[in-house]
Amino acid sequence: MPHAIEDAPALEPGTLRVTPLGGIGEIGRNMAVFEFDGKLLIVDCGVLFPEEHQPGVDLILPDFSPIRDRLDDVVGVVLTHGHEDHIGAVPYLLRLRADIPLIGSQLTLALIEAKLKEHRISPYTLAVKEGQRERLAPFDLEFVAVNHSIPDALAVAIRTPAGLVLHTGDFKMDQLPLDGRITDLRAFARLGEEGVDLFMTDSTNADVPGFTPVEREIGNVLESVIAKAPRRVIVASFSSHVHRVQQVLDAAHANGRRVALLGRSMVRNMGIAAELGYLKVPEGILIDHRKAADLPDDRIVYMSTGSQGEPMAVLARMANLEHQVEIGEGDTVILASSLIPGNENAVYRVINGLTALGANVVHKGNARVHVSGHAAAGELLYCYNIVRPKNVMPVHGEARHLVANQRLAIETGIPVENTVLAENGTVIDLKDGVIRVVGQLDLGEVYVDGSTVGEITDADLKDRRILAEEGFISIFVAVDAQTGKVVVGPEIHARGFAPDDSVFDDVIPQLVRALSEAAENGTRDSHAYSQIVRRTVGRWVNTQHRRRPMIVPVVVIA
Amino acid sequence: MPHAIEDAPALEPGTLRVTPLGGIGEIGRNMAVFEFDGKLLIVDCGVLFPEEHQPGVDLILPDFSPIRDRLDDVVGVVLTHGHEDHIGAVPYLLRLRADIPLIGSQLTLALIEAKLKEHRISPYTLAVKEGQRERLAPFDLEFVAVNHSIPDALAVAIRTPAGLVLHTGDFKMDQLPLDGRITDLRAFARLGEEGVDLFMTDSTNADVPGFTPVEREIGNVLESVIAKAPRRVIVASFSSHVHRVQQVLDAAHANGRRVALLGRSMVRNMGIAAELGYLKVPEGILIDHRKAADLPDDRIVYMSTGSQGEPMAVLARMANLEHQVEIGEGDTVILASSLIPGNENAVYRVINGLTALGANVVHKGNARVHVSGHAAAGELLYCYNIVRPKNVMPVHGEARHLVANQRLAIETGIPVENTVLAENGTVIDLKDGVIRVVGQLDLGEVYVDGSTVGEITDADLKDRRILAEEGFISIFVAVDAQTGKVVVGPEIHARGFAPDDSVFDDVIPQLVRALSEAAENGTRDSHAYSQIVRRTVGRWVNTQHRRRPMIVPVVVIA
Structure with missing residues (x-):
């Protein structure tokens, strides 16, 4: 499944391009970009919550870089429902261009508006209902009711001259929902009759056999x-x-x-x-x-x-x-x-x-006090048989979910070559009922930490993991520019490493010796001194303590 | 359930004292100490594996402090089976006194011997079989076959004049085990007829209804x-x-x-x-x-x-x-x-x-490719009804498992006052068929990190968590002892905080100003300067970045 990074070719006329920026290979930050005739439509714009190997990160956003220079081409963002993994990144997108229209159901818009208020943004919104059709040229949108663990969720059918895409959003098929608002399989059937060229389906529970019990x-x-x-x-x-x-x-x-x-x-x-x-x-x-x-x-x-x-x-x-x-x-x-x-x-x-x-x-380990909000394998089979799509692209899931969903599609008779296992950034073109993977963008993780967005990098997180596992030792030395002699220090401090700094009494004489040897040999360069400090302290700590803390030398040539 | 810390009174003659040092309120580092007539018997000596809030920790040992001064009184360590959470801390105990005899089945001893070889320790061992009786005065031990997810597991009956204790170790009751070696319920019944004064039972699966399926x-x-x-x-x-x-x-x-x-x-x-x-x-x-x-x-x-x-x-x-x-x-x-x-x-x-x-x-999510090694609720009910113990102490489990196990005992007719929900360090005395909680020791976590044992403290782990979440900023300044003027620095470095140190160009002028004001006011004390550094940088980073990295000032009066 892993693709090499390759630029997509220029988009040919009459072709629809689909590029998921998030939610593929992960549960969260769902976002897909549709391009036709120079215009962009976005479906969902959510956040991903960090895992334990991403300490201190508050949220992870989709990487907006492929659309950053094309924000004026965006005709709107369809929000399928009001969960954080579908709406949570909207404030960060609207910071880049505040007047991108948001399209969604009444509850979805109320929830995103409450969130945007905290960010002091008043969005342009268009409230839609199931059954409604709206044209955001060149995209013709039709909204379909779906049932999920939040009310008022919508699937969206996207028509362009290149064909018809049906995107389920998150959904399940509770046949007796509390509010009586079922997933509209009659609409799915009607769209199927018309011909669904690409069916993008929620994979979250595709590896769960059977049916989700009723709420x-x-x-x-x-x-x-x-x-x-x-x-x-x-x-x-x-x-x-x-x-x-x-x-x-x-x-x-x-x-x-x-x-x-x-x-x-x-x-x-x-x-x-x-x-x-x-x-x-x-x-x-x-x-x-x-x-x-x-x-x-x-x-x-x-x-x-x-x-x-x-x-x-x-x-x-x-x-x-x-x-x-x-x-x-x-x-x-x-x-x-x-x-x-x-x-x-x-x-x-x-x-x-x-x-x-x-x-x-x-709790759910000892009583039936929870049911999932996502369609299990049995429900997805119904969907595939009712829609009978030409092509299928599983969305919303980790690799294991996407593969399970693809298998369900294949079991209902869809040829494997008409299914696509994408990654975030995979570029898929649709024309005349045929899908083709035409490129793979190199997308990153955009970390929100405090008030910073995208400043913390994977290298910082690697540092944090080392700091967490081992702590650090910082060593300060000021060296005379003329003589190379140590004039201040070495001052050694550590955190997360040992109960107190007296353990370093052991290494200071070695360090002083190594530094004065260097001075005698004519070293006057702070980088060279830093290397000596790093090596001396690193060796000592590894031999004496079998540990590998981060070693942070600070050498000043005074 | 939480007890105040209180010293146990001196042990009265003819009384058996039971003190669990690990495995109560947690899954791991199982260890219980039995004291009679001035002598100590230990059952199991395992390790606990760290959780995500204990970064960098390799292993957690039971706190040996209550027996540290009494190692010469230890007559032996019974190892019920060869899993790490029952034998893993033995090398650390034998470092304190290498000739403590280890008692266990053939496989258990072979596994601990292989482990001790890596630590260059040759232990004194006594291999025992089910049905065997051994006297380690004043303790009279009888070993009973139990079935678990490793072969050759044993329960142990401990007889002293104070009464009979039956400790199950880890077990389940697979009625068709691969090796035909079932948990010996006939022996449990015989011991029950004799009168089990205290039954210490594995709680790991007490909250799982029904029966563990057969391997x-x-x-x-x-x-x-x-x-x-x-x-x-x-x-x-x-x-x-x-x-x-x-x-x-x-x-x-x-x-x-x-x-x-x-x-x-x-x-x-x-x-x-x-x-x-x-x-x-x-x-x-x-x-x-x-x-x-x-x-x-x-x-x-x-x-x-x-x-x-x-x-x-x-x-x-x-x-x-x-x-x-x-x-x-x-x-x-x-x-x-x-x-x-x-x-x-x-x-x-x-x-x-x-x-x-x-x-x-x-995997077990999509096929029956695993069964547990522990008795579920249904099996534990059989045990209680066969043994009919006078008193019950659930062991091996977190609070939710211990409470579930206690409830099972009560359901079979054991009065609630004859059950004890202990913690690590709870001191329980047994005499004439009556148990009494007589004290609560203050035990800690003993962390193994690299070659260090017990050096890393909870304060270090707190530092590590802060470092992981936020990174650190270190600030070095050397100040002239006479004038109070800054002679070297401020040098500011950070890790896990931002992509590069140029962000600090912003705060350095503020810091220099604050330091020179202090110098003018006559400050010459490194602690006072450190406070100024911490406050200035801390405020700036909180206001500008909404972050709270660890701030490490190093001030030298030169």
């Missing part, structure tokens, strides 16, 4: 857990999962309990969802968390963030007794959420902490 | 995967899992394939297991990996290490095309192993890499 099942489990709970109930989930929160409200209501929302994003998102009518709040059920403590323990449900074990979120603070809600014997905590890979230790730390305080912790 | 099932899966594999097969598993390797050998044999062992620990452990007769190697099936490449692709199985995604192990190197076995289209890779929490991202990176190279990757 509705969770409601019954929540209700019975809450009914049996002797004292307080705390439910943690994703702060954008309107239907999950809806089920918690309903289960609390059925049990005569009131609900307090905890966590800034939970309060904000549910405010938006309630105002727009996506969340139906039973009359008088919500209570301010400051007043909730006055209720009897068996009359309250706290709905909180922190289901991924995030150390600063409500749930982790509860587990450490650092939250006003002090967990104790008889409390019930429900993690109504998935366990995102990489978060296991953090989540188990929280579960252990809560358990040790006496709470009964219910 | 034998995996053989069929392996055989059918290998039978269908068009080209090479690579199986990765734990290097001590003799029965898993046995099944791979048998499945390869049945399919007319030969087997090459890859990875130092795999080769070493299987050599030991074969020599002692625990691994039955079909005649002529093993082949040196250097010769394996000459065989046709469909005649070879590689048996390797690296199932946890360890970056330097065979499998990860294969996934990065850094191994002589170059993975390609049509190869089959089987991860016949668990996925230890915290390793998910590493393992998925390996799976993605192998998939992208064209391999078909079979």
